[in-house]
Structure formats: structure tokens, C-alpha cells
Amino acid sequence: MIANKESLAIYEYNxxxxxxxxxxxxxxxxxxxxxxxxxxxxxxxxxxxxxxxEQANTNGGLVLAA
Structure with a gap:
């Protein structure tokens, strides 16, 4: 279904x-x-x-922040 411009304006939010x-x-x-x-x-x-x-917690280390 193709809607015209007037029917779409009903659904626009202000x-x-x-x-x-x-x-x-x-x-x-x-x-x-x-x-x-x-x-x-x-x-x-x-x-x-x-x-x-720590390596023990993640099996090799994990980058937390850079």
C-alpha cells in the first residue's frame, strides 16, 4: 500500500x-x-x-581500557 503525504503527516511526532x-x-x-x-x-x-x-582471570589478559 502506498500512502500519500497527507496520511503520513498524521503519524509524525512533534x-x-x-x-x-x-x-x-x-x-x-x-x-x-x-x-x-x-x-x-x-x-x-x-x-x-x-x-x-590479570592473566589468571582471563587466560591471557583482557584489555579493560585504552
């Missing part, structure tokens, strides 16, 4: 009537690596740091 809210998102992996860099006296924007789990 987002202007929604409440305005602010959301904040933190990339936990990058944040953790940045904190570790600062604790080691490194610049978190320029340092290369990889956080790994």
Missing part, C-alpha cells in the same frame, strides 16, 4: 512539545585510563596507556 532535559555521558573505559595516566604523572591526552586484567 518533538517541540517534549520537555527539555540535559543528559551527561561518560565513557568509563577512557575515563579510567585517563585517571590512571594522571596518577602516573602522564598527560592523558598524549600518553599511550593500556589497562589489562
Amino acid at each position: 518533538y517541540l512539545s517534549e520537555k527539555r532535559r540535559v543528559f551527561m555521558l561518560i565513557d568509563s573505559k577512557s575515563f579510567y585510563a585517563s585517571v590512571k595516566s594522571v596518577k602516573r604523572g602522564l598527560n592523558p591526552l598524549k600518553s599511550i596507556l593500556v589497562m589489562m586484567s
Whole structure:
């Protein structure tokens, strides 16, 4: 079935009537690596740091943050 433009307008949602809210998102992996860099006296924007789990827990290690 092909709908015309007028029938599609019925199903459009008006987002202007929604409440305005602010959301904040933190990339936990990058944040953790940045904190570790600062604790080691490194610049978190320029340092290369990889956080790994213990070998015993993952059969070789797992990258937790980079």
C-alpha cells in the first residue's frame, strides 16, 4: 500500500512539545585510563596507556581500557 503525504503527516511526532532535559555521558573505559595516566604523572591526552586484567582471570589478559 502506498500512502500519500497527507496520511503520513498524521503519524509524525512533534518533538517541540517534549520537555527539555540535559543528559551527561561518560565513557568509563577512557575515563579510567585517563585517571590512571594522571596518577602516573602522564598527560592523558598524549600518553599511550593500556589497562589489562590479570592473566589468571582471563587466560591471557583482557584489555579493560585504552
